[in-house]
Amino acid sequence: xxxxxxxxxxxIHEVAPLEIAGLxxxxxxxxxxxLLATAAVTLLMALxxxxxxxxxxxxxxxxxxLYGFVADMVRSSAGNEGLRFFPFVFSLFIFILAANxxxxxxxxxxPIPGVDFHGFTVTSHIIVxxxxxxxxxxxxxxxxxxxxxxxxxxxxxxxxxPPILYIIVTPIEVISFLSRPISLSxxxxxxxxxxxxxxxxxxxFIVMLGAAGAAWGIVGILPFxxxxxLTALEFLVAFLQxxxxxxxxxxxxxxxxxxxH
Amino acid sequence: xxxxxxxxxAVTAAQEAGGGEHEASGAFPPFDPTYFASQIxxxxxxxxxxxxxxxxxxxPRIGGIIEERRDRIADDLDTAQxxxxxxxxxxxxxxxxxxxxxxxxxxxxxxxxxxxxxxxADETAEVDAEIAAKSAEAENKLADARTKALAEVRGIAASxxxxxVNLIGGLTVTEKDADEAIKxxxxxxxxxx
Numbered sequence: 001x002x003x004x005x006x007x008x009x010x011x012i013h014e015v016a017p018l019e020i021a022g023l024x025x026x027x028x029x030x031x032x033x034x035l036l037a038t039a040a041v042t043l044l045m046a047l048x049x050x051x052x053x054x055x056x057x058x059x060x061x062x063x064x065x066l067y068g069f070v071a072d073m074v075r076s077s078a079g080n081e082g083l084r085f086f087p088f089v090f091s092l093f094i095f096i097l098a099a100n101x102x103x104x105x106x107x108x109x110x111p112i113p114g115v116d117f118h119g120f121t122v123t124s125h126i127i128v129x130x131x132x133x134x135x136x137x138x139x140x141x142x143x144x145x146x147x148x149x150x151x152x153x154x155x156x157x158x159x160x161x162p163p164i165l166y167i168i169v170t171p172i173e174v175i176s177f178l179s180r181p182i183s184l185s186x187x188x189x190x191x192x193x194x195x196x197x198x199x200x201x202x203x204x205f206i207v208m209l210g211a212a213g214a215a216w217g218i219v220g221i222l223p224f225x226x227x228x229x230l231t232a233l234e235f236l237v238a239f240l241q242x243x244x245x246x247x248x249x250x251x252x253x254x255x256x257x258x259x260x261h
Numbered sequence: 262x263x264x265x266x267x268x269x270x271a272v273t274a275a276q277e278a279g280g281g282e283h284e285a286s287g288a289f290p291p292f293d294p295t296y297f298a299s300q301i302x303x304x305x306x307x308x309x310x311x312x313x314x315x316x317x318x319x320x321p322r323i324g325g326i327i328e329e330r331r332d333r334i335a336d337d338l339d340t341a342q343x344x345x346x347x348x349x350x351x352x353x354x355x356x357x358x359x360x361x362x363x364x365x366x367x368x369x370x371x372x373x374x375x376x377x378x379x380x381x382a383d384e385t386a387e388v389d390a391e392i393a394a395k396s397a398e399a400e401n402k403l404a405d406a407r408t409k410a411l412a413e414v415r416g417i418a419a420s421x422x423x424x425x426v427n428l429i430g431g432l433t434v435t436e437k438d439a440d441e442a443i444k445x446x447x448x449x450x451x452x453x454x
Contacts, residue, residue, distance in 0.1 A: 007289065007290065010289075010290035010291050011290045012290060012293070012295075012296045012299075012300075018299075023298040023299075023302075024295070024296070024298055024299055025298060025299045025302045025303070026296070026299050027299075027303070028296055028299055028300075028303070030296065030299075030300050030303065031299065031300070031303035031307070034303050034304055034307040034308075035303075035307055037307070037311075038307045038308075038310055038311040038314075041311065041315075042311065042314045042315075042319065045315075045319045045323075046318070046319060049319070049322050049323055049326060052322070052325075052326050052329075053326075054329070054330055054333060056326075060326070063319075063323055064323060064326070064327060067320065067323045067324070067327070068327075086320070087312065087315055087316030087320050088312065088316075090315055090320060091308065091311050091312040091315045091316070094311070094315070095307075095308060095311055122304075124291060125290075125291045125300060126291055126292065127291075127297045127300050127301060128300055128304055131300075131301050131304050131305070132304070132308075135308075189291070193291060
């Protein structure tokens, strides 16, 4: 009997056990995909820019376009001072993009003998996206206080508001600031989770219809067409969510650089 | 209708299939805290590695390539500008030389014309002087000839008168006498005039 469970893709399996200070830090399929994303990005970027050609080839063009794309994103939302965070935003963007793209493989056998793994999307786990967003918020708060000191709190007291309104505005600003890591992480997590569940539910229909009998097999064309459409949509979402995460990071970093706005 | 039936079928199948799993792991995998620590740990490790590789190696390299290209283009544009200005200079120098040569040629022509005019004027003056000298000489000669002729005429008149007197009057008159008589006549004529 074929497994059509759409939740199976999110399961985590231990590959190599590791325990430090009583914490289970086992190397899992999730860690493997993180490592895969890092290695693939580094390798591709290094290979693409290996020639250092004055007139770039296809690979180098893509690397340069990615560089320019993220640099422009940082510059336009956090100004030229924001460029000090360019390596961080670039790493964040490329890591999420690579993790999302590797998640698009419906089946990904691991190069480990005896272990047969399903596809896995790193960013479909709330703990991963939450860690990434907490990383961003730590940098925003840490750098904001380091650079502006007490003036960082001006973020919660927007200029040009009548003093009486601060009673309402300041709590709103505080709540909005505190909800940032949640919205940032849940947006990415929910998009990846929902998209992949939908994809596997429709893919499951094809299998179930195929198993139901000769006549039902023809009806299976409908969910198959749906899966094709959804796959295209998921590729868009995979890119878009990486972009959204990076641009929101830039906007939050801008607050750390210029809290008076 | 078929679609709704299909969705129902899938949901029940998923629940049945997932049922066993849920009992084993205890929760929906993304919310299962068993591997939270592991995921955080490996995310930090891999992301730190990626950050270091990007910020120390890949990004400076791409930045360097882009910078190099920009510099090269700027250099090439500078060189082109330089060559263009050199060409402009050369052209203006050529035009200057041409204008100089024209001016010089003009001057030479004017000088030659002036020299020629001077020569013509000199020669004309010389020839005029010569003509004047020759004419004066001729006039002198004419005057001498006339004087001489007049003197001769007087002599002829005297001898003729002598002869006439001798023939008619039988008188012997010397030429000296005749000459004196003519002179007397002339002076009388002059007085009457």
